[in-house]
Amino acid sequence: MPDRTITAEQSQQLENTVHHLERELNNLYLQAGKSMLEAAEQTAKKANTLTEKMIAAKKLLNRVQNQTRCPVCQSFNPPINRYCGCCGTELLKERNTQ
Numbered sequence: 258m259p260d261r262t263i264t265a266e267q268s269q270q271l272e273n274t275v276h277h278l279e280r281e282l283n284n285l286y287l288q289a290g291k292s293m294l295e296a297a298e299q300t301a302k303k304a305n306t307l308t309e310k311m312i313a314a315k316k317l318l319n320r321v322q323n324q325t326r327c328p329v330c331q332s333f334n335p336p337i338n339r340y341c342g343c344c345g346t347e348l349l350k351e352r353n354t355q
């Protein structure tokens with residue numbers, strides 16, 4: 258029959274082992290959490306950059322689509338232009354119908 262009596266010293270050792278393992282486990286969780294937060298932060302930064310680029314491109318596209326296209330040289334002109342800023346063709350009857 259194995260002796261199940263535990264000495265005070267053994268008890269202390271077990272306590273230390275449990276304490277040590279708990280600390281190791283906590284460190285592991287901390288590292289994992291930190292890594293995940295860093296990865297999420299990187300993703301958020303990239304997403305913000307892409308969103309800003311997309312908004313800028315959309316604005317530019319919108320501006321181009323609202324402009325009047327010259328029937329002769331195909332240049333895009335602001336809606337207030339009566340004549341093409343590039344070749345001088347009259348634009349009044351050539352509004353972009355988008």
Ligand SMILES: [Zn+2]
Pocket residue numbers: 327328329330331332341342343344345346
């Ligand atoms: Zn033109």
